[in-house]
Amino acid sequence: MYPFGGVAAYQNRNLWVQARAHQPRTSHPLFRYPNFRDHLPELHDSGHKEVIVLDDDDSDEEFVVTASQEPQRRKVVDINQVQRVARGPLSLLPGRDVELRDQSFIRIVEYLPDTEDGECIRGHRLLYQNHWELLMPERQHELVQLVKINDEMEVEDTTSTVHVSQVVRNCTVIFTNRAYNDLQYEKHVEKYTGDKTDQAVYFCRYTSADRNVSTEHGDPKGPPLAGRIERLWANQTDDGALATPQGLVEFRIPDSELRRQWRETERSKSRRYTFGDAFSGAGGTSLGAFQAGLKLKVAVDFDERAIETYKRNFNLSGTEVLEEDVADFINRAAISGDRYVVDFLHMSPPCQPFCGANRNPNLEKNERDMDSFSKVPGLLEVCKPRIVTLEEAKSLTDIDKRGHFRNLICWFIEKGYSIQWKAVELSRYGVPQTRNRTIIIASGPGERLPAFVQPTHGTEPGLEPFPSIIGAIGAIPPNARHQDEIPEMRTPRTPYSGEGLCATIMTSVKGHHFHPYGYRRFSIREYACLQTFPLFFVFSGTIHEMLRQIGNAVPPQFAETLFVHLKSALTAADEAEDRGQ
Template sequence: MYSTTVAAAQESGSSWFNARRQYLTKPQIMSHRRPQSSLVNFRDHLSESYDHNDAIEIPDDEDDDDVVITETRAVPRPRVVVDVNEPIALAPLDLEPGCDVELEDHSFFRIVEHVTDDPYGRYIKGYRLRRQNHWELLMPERDHELVHMVKVDNDVNLGSPVSTVAVDSVTRKCKIIFTNQQYRHLNYRQHVLAYSDEDTEQPIFFCRYTSSDTYAGTDEGDPTGQPPVAGRIEHLRSNQADVGALITKTGQHIELQTPDHEARMSWRGEANCVLGGSHVEDRGGIRKQKYTFGDAFCGAGGTSSGALSARLKMRFAFDLDPWAIETYEHNFQHTGTQALEIDVKEFVRKVSSAPEKWFVDFLHMSPPCQPFCGANRRPNKEDDERNLAAFARAADLLELCKPRIVTLEEAKSLTDIDKRSVFKTLISYFIKKGYSIQWKVLDFPEFGVPQTRKRTIIIASGPGEKLPAFVKPTHGNEPSLRTLPTLGATLRSIPVYATHNDEFPKMKKRRDSYDPDNMLCRTVLTAPKDHHYHPSGERRFSIREYAAIQTFPHDFDFEGPYAEKLKQIGNAVPPMFAGEMFGHLKSELRAADIAEARGYWG
């Protein structure tokens, strides 16, 4: 999306966001009246696919498990053909709608509208694309792969996919193929280059992803020079792809479009593509369905507690920490979930022998975030290397568990510029498997968590799946939201006889008392901090108070000595946030399943 190259940015001494700002501040051609244009009855199916007005909302009530989904068939669109036996003519330039061109800044464009009668000059409207190996994109490098650059708002919702450029910026014609086929099934190296003269590079490109990011709270850029705090990379779905086929020189016909359910089936297998939830049981002759859930690096079970409150069917959980797994088993044994004290490498080895037993609809995985955490003041090289190795196993977990929806909770600093290479590697694991992915830094008090806690939340969807909307805040100052939490209200909610109420370390001296009713607690970590003490000033927080501040239920028990219990609490995803997130994502997936079954697209 941006015209400044890495070399240019380095030569000028500017950083990546300054280079971006140079692009964003370029003058744009604007029209103040309806000019004459050429449309030639061109169907803008890409723009149509971004209209979300027909989305179906399904209330997450007590009866939603009774939904039974059956599939129907969609109506096909007219076909087009791309034949590699016919050379792509680079001239004369054709600016008719539907044509593809390359621009002087080495970006690409599919024309939707050519405006010829405007006082500000001639220009074209359409879809702007960048090479996938552009230095700013968080994607694996692949030749002849393009990415459609779109805008998002601060909630990571897609805006208009259409851009505007001047006609004189066009340099040559090319052919862009919008496809939702997985890369391994259709790509330049295997299906164009393999049949071409080695000295001839065909101007044929494939686009299978859209990409965007945002500077929250600003229109053009962040004056503080910080990287974007949210972004979205989405695989094209069936209704966004060109309909037709690519014909190779050997005469092989490769479809450009594949139905979403076939993309899902190719990834998960036909037996694991039940819409409405892969857990199916018969209750007195009535078919019941539930979405299944797995928890990787589960810790004590904060995420699982939220998933259980969202009424997901628990399948498995694993973690290397023996005290955390003991806590997990104590609190979740009634769910029938299989809890394993095992590291991720050993889990992958175990699952590989019978992977279909471990398929889930939802997978949460939060590898240890200490290497990226600002609170990690004393880095341990050996521990950091082990934790980074756990990150590298994310791709294995995707391959083995085939989740439809994936969630991660990581340190806010994961998106910082100095962590960009690690973040790009993580995102690339998902892209290489054909997943769509989005991320955003969330402020947990806006979800009822009574502490200052910001985290990077990542949500991904598998091949053939719709990328769900991001979960929205539930607490705030707006009338439609619940009141923001306070430390005082949280402490008063704890029953007198709750477990762990009497477990707190001694304080060397009395501290100043404070009013907890108009404040949040400072971030709960894995060890006691000087500022973490009771409002009376007479003692530190108890284990139960720490757990309540992290929004664990008051009857949730922890195993191990004091230090281990606090570590489990500090490492956990707050259950209240997890419950809101999974309740929202379950509703989104159910609505998408029903829409697909009814024959709707998008």
């Protein structure tokens, strides 16, 4: 008889004639008080019977599944005992964790002895966080639970089924919502065991629903056009603690405490949420946020003309408007206490380096833009937003930009944020253009990640019809501001109906941008209306400068739709917290 199971048994299959063990009278010291939370069904097995699981070739190799006691209130993991689980007899009971041959993991939900494929287990699959396709920071002994999302970005119940022959060994996975520095392998396992060899204990803090990574651990099929990486809520974590020589380290803390630790302040009871706009440009996003009922607090941009435009339109809003480089703002905000802490922060660093239309790049400008992109973590640190939004070029997620996109996602994860993204057609939100963008929504520590904003326009029942060029510009009064400011067009073009969408508005004149009559370009006012700016919004600068401001802007109509949705979600979450739910 081979004296142990797990990895050693797997690696010496010819010697492993039989690995059989019986449940001791007292529960294993590693699982003295098992408790498996919402994402795991609790086991109630009063029979305490032994289950023998044979392999698929009906040989005398055996896995032994031992019965366990009913779950108690707490699960205490002793770091000095974790290897006993890996070396000991294999348990395939619900709530146990196993490592598979493909180096993924499963927390077992159900043992299936009689499937068509033989003896199987069903459970929640996890991958090493270091897996490149997960777009997350490389951290030792960190796992991510894989889930699925549908086309509406809603998380669906996700489990995987594998044959028991794929199981290598038991291990210990701790589902926790603690900050990484407060509970992690190097500080709380390796330090106390003094053993540099890998211990079979892992931590899971996030679920990942990247549409690019199969929950069956298959190869990616293309760019991650949609994804959702969400930090575990307190009620999704294991209820228990890690027993160390310095005492117990709890697996979970209240979500409200996570928020307080991050923001260093209690949550305001006011429902007038504050808004900050970094890389604000002329203020398209700010206008949408204002119309959604958010209180504009601060706007930052280094473009002189864009800030001049911003001030002309928001001078009565009480917004602190700053014409300065975002790096300088971060340095000043870092020594300003909570002056620039906001509930909502929008930041859309210049996206030209990632834009598919950037075919003749200005290398010096691209370098400046990339430097701006790297300011994202600094902005998170000084503004500590509860909700963050970004609008970027759709091509940001392309394979050749993958490193940049991964950096962006990692910056949020390293600060403890949850994040989701999706490539969307803004015509589905009332913007009369073929404007495809990557929309990113993140939520801070202790916050629920809101559902993704759903389309308002389309052919489906209940949605408004798609917008059109004529619908956007057909009713502009002749005396409207900027209506007489028209870029030059040397020769007339063939007229068209204007019933469809306009090609994407850029930062400069394009040959395909002209009035449906065919005899002139769009006016500055028409360009602005096609970008959904209202007639009262005025611009500063030359025609070229105004067109750049319009092309760089987030369409205000989309921004309003987005922030109405996010404000409603945050309000509902706060009200539920106040009710103690």
